[in-house]
Amino acid sequence: MSFKVDEHFLVPKHSLLNEEEAKKVLDKLSVSLDKMPAILKSDPAIKKLKAKVGDIVKIERQSPTAGKTVYYRVVR
Amino acid sequence: MLQKKIGSIDFRILDPKTIRKMSAIEIKTADTYDKDGYPMEEGLMDPHLGVINPGLRCKTCGQTMKHCPGHFGSFELVRPVLHAKFSKKVEELLQCTCKECGRVLLDEKEIAALKQGFTDTEEIIRKIKTKTKKKKRCPYCGAMTGKVLLDRPTNFYFNKERIYPSEIREWLEKIPDEDLELFGYNTKIIRPEWFVLTVLPIPPITIRPSITLESGVKSEDDLTHKLVDIIRINARLKDNIDAGAPQLIIEDLWDLLQYHVTTYFDNQIAGVPPAKHRSGRPLRTITQRLKGKKGRFRHNLTGKRVNFAARSTISPDPYLSINEVGVPEEIARELTIAERVTEWNAKRLKKLVKAGKVFSITRPDGMRKRITSENIGDVEKELAPGYVVERMLQDGDIVLFNRQPSLHRLSMLAHKARIVPQKTFKINPIVCKPYNADFDGDEMNLHVPQTEEGQAEAKELMFVENQILSPRYGAPIIILDEDGVTGAYVLTMPQTEIPKEKAWQFFYEMQLEEIPKPDRGNNYSGKLIFSQLLPKDLNLSYRSKTCEVMEKSNPDYKCKGDECPYCVRIRNGILEKGIIDENSLGEGKGKLVDTLAREYPPEVITNFYDKMSRINSDLLTVKGLTVGLEEYEVSNRVKKVKEEAIHEGLKEAKKLVKKYKEKTLQLIPGRNRHESFEIKMMRLTAEIKRRVEREIMREKLEIVTREKPELNTIIMIVSGSRGSSLNLVNISGLWGQASVREGRPKRGFSERLIALNKKGDVGAEACGFIKSNFMDGMNGEEYFYHSVGGRQGEVDTGVSTKVSGYLYRRLANSLKDISIENDNSVRTSGKKVVQLVYGEDGIFPMNSVKGKGVDLEREIFSIKAREGK
Numbered sequence: 001m002s003f004k005v006d007e008h009f010l011v012p013k014h015s016l017l018n019e020e021e022a023k024k025v026l027d028k029l030s031v032s033l034d035k036m037p038a039i040l041k042s043d044p045a046i047k048k049l050k051a052k053v054g055d056i057v058k059i060e061r062q063s064p065t066a067g068k069t070v071y072y073r074v075v076r
Numbered sequence: 077m078l079q080k081k082i083g084s085i086d087f088r089i090l091d092p093k094t095i096r097k098m099s100a101i102e103i104k105t106a107d108t109y110d111k112d113g114y115p116m117e118e119g120l121m122d123p124h125l126g127v128i129n130p131g132l133r134c135k136t137c138g139q140t141m142k143h144c145p146g147h148f149g150s151f152e153l154v155r156p157v158l159h160a161k162f163s164k165k166v167e168e169l170l171q172c173t174c175k176e177c178g179r180v181l182l183d184e185k186e187i188a189a190l191k192q193g194f195t196d197t198e199e200i201i202r203k204i205k206t207k208t209k210k211k212k213r214c215p216y217c218g219a220m221t222g223k224v225l226l227d228r229p230t231n232f233y234f235n236k237e238r239i240y241p242s243e244i245r246e247w248l249e250k251i252p253d254e255d256l257e258l259f260g261y262n263t264k265i266i267r268p269e270w271f272v273l274t275v276l277p278i279p280p281i282t283i284r285p286s287i288t289l290e291s292g293v294k295s296e297d298d299l300t301h302k303l304v305d306i307i308r309i310n311a312r313l314k315d316n317i318d319a320g321a322p323q324l325i326i327e328d329l330w331d332l333l334q335y336h337v338t339t340y341f342d343n344q345i346a347g348v349p350p351a352k353h354r355s356g357r358p359l360r361t362i363t364q365r366l367k368g369k370k371g372r373f374r375h376n377l378t379g380k381r382v383n384f385a386a387r388s389t390i391s392p393d394p395y396l397s398i399n400e401v402g403v404p405e406e407i408a409r410e411l412t413i414a415e416r417v418t419e420w421n422a423k424r425l426k427k428l429v430k431a432g433k434v435f436s437i438t439r440p441d442g443m444r445k446r447i448t449s450e451n452i453g454d455v456e457k458e459l460a461p462g463y464v465v466e467r468m469l470q471d472g473d474i475v476l477f478n479r480q481p482s483l484h485r486l487s488m489l490a491h492k493a494r495i496v497p498q499k500t501f502k503i504n505p506i507v508c509k510p511y512n513a514d515f516d517g518d519e520m521n522l523h524v525p526q527t528e529e530g531q532a533e534a535k536e537l538m539f540v541e542n543q544i545l546s547p548r549y550g551a552p553i554i555i556l557d558e559d560g561v562t563g564a565y566v567l568t569m570p571q572t573e574i575p576k577e578k579a580w581q582f583f584y585e586m587q588l589e590e591i592p593k594p595d596r597g598n599n600y601s602g603k604l605i606f607s608q609l610l611p612k613d614l615n616l617s618y619r620s621k622t623c624e625v626m627e628k629s630n631p632d633y634k635c636k637g638d639e640c641p642y643c644v645r646i647r648n649g650i651l652e653k654g655i656i657d658e659n660s661l662g663e664g665k666g667k668l669v670d671t672l673a674r675e676y677p678p679e680v681i682t683n684f685y686d687k688m689s690r691i692n693s694d695l696l697t698v699k700g701l702t703v704g705l706e707e708y709e710v711s712n713r714v715k716k717v718k719e720e721a722i723h724e725g726l727k728e729a730k731k732l733v734k735k736y737k738e739k740t741l742q743l744i745p746g747r748n749r750h751e752s753f754e755i756k757m758m759r760l761t762a763e764i765k766r767r768v769e770r771e772i773m774r775e776k777l778e779i780v781t782r783e784k785p786e787l788n789t790i791i792m793i794v795s796g797s798r799g800s801s802l803n804l805v806n807i808s809g810l811w812g813q814a815s816v817r818e819g820r821p822k823r824g825f826s827e828r829l830i831a832l833n834k835k836g837d838v839g840a841e842a843c844g845f846i847k848s849n850f851m852d853g854m855n856g857e858e859y860f861y862h863s864v865g866g867r868q869g870e871v872d873t874g875v876s877t878k879v880s881g882y883l884y885r886r887l888a889n890s891l892k893d894i895s896i897e898n899d900n901s902v903r904t905s906g907k908k909v910v911q912l913v914y915g916e917d918g919i920f921p922m923n924s925v926k927g928k929g930v931d932l933e934r935e936i937f938s939i940k941a942r943e944g945k
Contacts, residue, residue, distance in 0.1 A: 029899070029901060029909060029912065030899070031907070031909055035903075035906070035907055035908045035909055036908075036909055037908075037909055037910070063916040063917070065915050065916050065917045065919070065927070066913075066915070066916040066917030066918075069913075069916045069917075070912070071912060072912065
């Protein structure tokens with residue numbers, strides 16, 4: 001049995017940032033890549049994105065406190 | 077002070093070369109002191125190892141006791157011994173390497189594959205172990221392999237033949253660096269042959285000081301004792317070897333040396349009998365010194381004893397402010413605060429000196445002087461700005477008050493000290509809540525911040541009145557409960573009228589400056605008295621708990637909205653109608669305290685609480701809040717309803733049982749036949765109880781509305797201060813179904829709960845249904861059923877406090893270093909990002925309205941009120 005993980009309603013939207021956007025995020029948080037929250041390269045949710053180690057993934061998800069929130073993770 | 081930053085710490089294993097290099101002197105003899113009491117040269121107490129007598133200078137570094145850090149010595153073992161703590165590592169290496177050439181029992185291909193395939197060292201080691209186990213011959217030198225066995229903790233066997241530490245050491249020396257890297261060793265720092273000790277570092281005497289008892293007898297430290305043992309055995313072993321003693325004797329002595337070295341490091345290794353002191357007490361050797369709750373880390377480093385602290389039993393005192401703590405005079409006399417003399421306080425402090433309330437002074441040049449009865453007059457004259465006095469604790473000093481377990485930040489709060497003549501700490505019972513304290517013998521700790529900065533910080537951040545709102549959900553957690561709610565309830569009941577004289581006493585206790593006119597002839601209504609505590613611009617209206625309970629238990633009763641005599645309306649600080657109950661004062665639900673805490677400065681709610689607790693204790697003392705058995709008597713009508721409900725219920729139950737046995741029972745979706753039956757039986761018994769409950773509540777509630785309500789039980793239930801209708805029904809109605817883990821009790825004898833029932837009987841009465849109540853008493857079976865359920869409750873409380881306590885501790889420990897940065901992000905102490913915005917919405921729950929940033933409804937309401945509509 002297989003199904004599309006990234007289309008499941010419980011899996012929030014994952015998308016890849018391009019270099020420019022990634023730099024913006026890092027600058028905004030004044031943080032280096034190693035201090036960012038991580039996501040595994042093998043994570044099923046980002047399999048389709050063809051992410052490389054060091055890329056930043058943007059995750060838009062529903063939060064019980066704030067409605068829609070954006071979270072960033074670096075691929076490791 | 078010179079500040080240095082630690083760049084890095086690296087842990088490694090001492091090698092023999094380093095041990096000898098750092099050694100100040102080689103120890104050669106087991107003697108400590110000679111006949112005259114002087115330390116022996118080259119003995120365990122050699123002065124080269126450091127000084128412990130004041131005045132003497134260290135023979136190694138030439139410094140005095142205060143400055144000499146102590147120096148290590150060394151001791152040469154005639155035969156090597158294993159370090160027991162590393163025997164597992166040794167076993168691992170011996171099992172995977174060749175005895176002849178020391179290489180790993182894998183050929184080059186296998187090694188390359190391992191290096192390619194895995195990055196995790198532990199994974200690699202596991203793989204090597206499984207692979208080498210099958211090898212019969214070394215792939216490099218062709219030697220036969222053998223089975224290496226470790227007989228814990230230190231004996232090794234190769235093909236069932238004992239191998240001694242010297243052989244093991246030779247073996248380990250042969251293992252090449254490249255092979256060790258496979259096992260995760262950094263061979264620049266560590267070589268496995270160092271696991272076998274040839275030379276022992278002797279710790280400085282500062283680590284193992286000898287104590288001179290009053291009788292003049294010198295008593296040595298446990299570590300010294302152990303070292304003496306090691307040196308003695310070593311000497312005996314050496315003598316025997318030199319004398320050419322038989323191998324058997326030498327091996328015995330060798331094992332003995334091994335035993336002593338092992339217990340020197342750890343006296344609690346499984347399989348090794350602990351070394352005992354002469355008195356039979358096990359020795360406290362190195363591992364024991366560091367390990368566990370009483371070890372160096374948890375006892376001396378993470379937690380320390382402090383000065384300026386006190387501990388005592390606590391007792392209640394409703395006449396104290398919630399901000400205050402009563403400190404017994406005897407404790408206040410011991411606790412001191414340093415205060416700097418200035419132009420402005422010189423006069424006051426001089427007076428204190430004269431009164432004997434100052435214990436010492438410090439002159440501007442740093443000279444300290446104790447005040448005695450002789451020099452008290454001189455000191456008083458001498459005192460001038462720039463001096464610092466150490467005075468005893470006095471009224472109004474800021475102190476920290478704490479009760480263990482300190483589970484949350486409210487477990488330690490700042491109070492104003494108030495010196496009381498009694499012998500225990502006193503607190504207002506309202507502040508029991510944040511500490512989770514009661515007065516059945518609880519003890520609490522008190523700390524006195526010494527600097528002005530510390531006092532200011534404590535006052536601003538930890539003062540009780542600044543901590544009334546919960547940081548978890550932004551509603552008051554310091555609340556009036558139990559007696560507090562009952563008192564407010566009794567005061568604000570529509571019937572309550574209080575004679576002028578008594579009311580004036582209340583006003584005096586409230587410290588009112590203006591006394592209102594009586595509103596009921598010569599009497600005051602309770603509501604008017606209560607209103608005096610409210611701010612003049614307060615406007616509120618909401619439903620009271622009383623009204624809710626009334627409606628729930630009486631189908632004929634309907635809340636009349638604006639006209640309802642029980643629902644609260646406060647206009648311009650006057651309680652126009654309604655009863656103050658849990659919906660005004662309760663935790664999370666209390667609209668009144670919620671508004672007071674949120675919309676007014678903290679003094680307002682503090683004032684409210686302080687005055688309320690004074691009136692309450694007075695009011696309830698006079699009224700007498702007590703219950704008697706007659707409160708639980710019920711009318712014949714209720715008894716009849718109960719009989720009926722039980723009769724009908726049991727009839728229904730019988731039908732269910734029949735259906736169940738005939739397998740015609742309607743199933744509940746997702747449940748099997750048995751589960752469905754059980755659930756239906758539970759529902760049935762619950763319905764019986766509900767019917768009785770409704771009837772009893774209807775009867776009892778009527779009494780509250782009478783001229784003189786005498787029933788305190790029902791007052792407590794309706795006001796929500798303590799107890800529920802369920803408790804009342806258990807006493808005067810019926811207990812109902814006994815339950816174990818959310819179901820009917822079923823374990824016991826085979827197919828029945830107790831021996832009195834028939835086998836296979838699944839009817840209500842055979843499975844824990846209790847018709848009786850506490851007033852009538854239960855019969856034998858019922859008592860048994862009840863005990864079964866009661867036991868589970870007892871076990872649950874015990875287990876859940878234990879489990880949740882430990883769980884909480886682990887959670888708190890892992891989260892304690894996480895903090896919010898200036899950019900609102902949540903980060904670890906290493907500045908790693910946890911959340912981009914705190915809580916994802918950036919809202920601090922303490923300042924929120926039930927989790928929301930703004931309470932729109934309330935804002936609109938208050939804007940309207942301000943506009944005058």
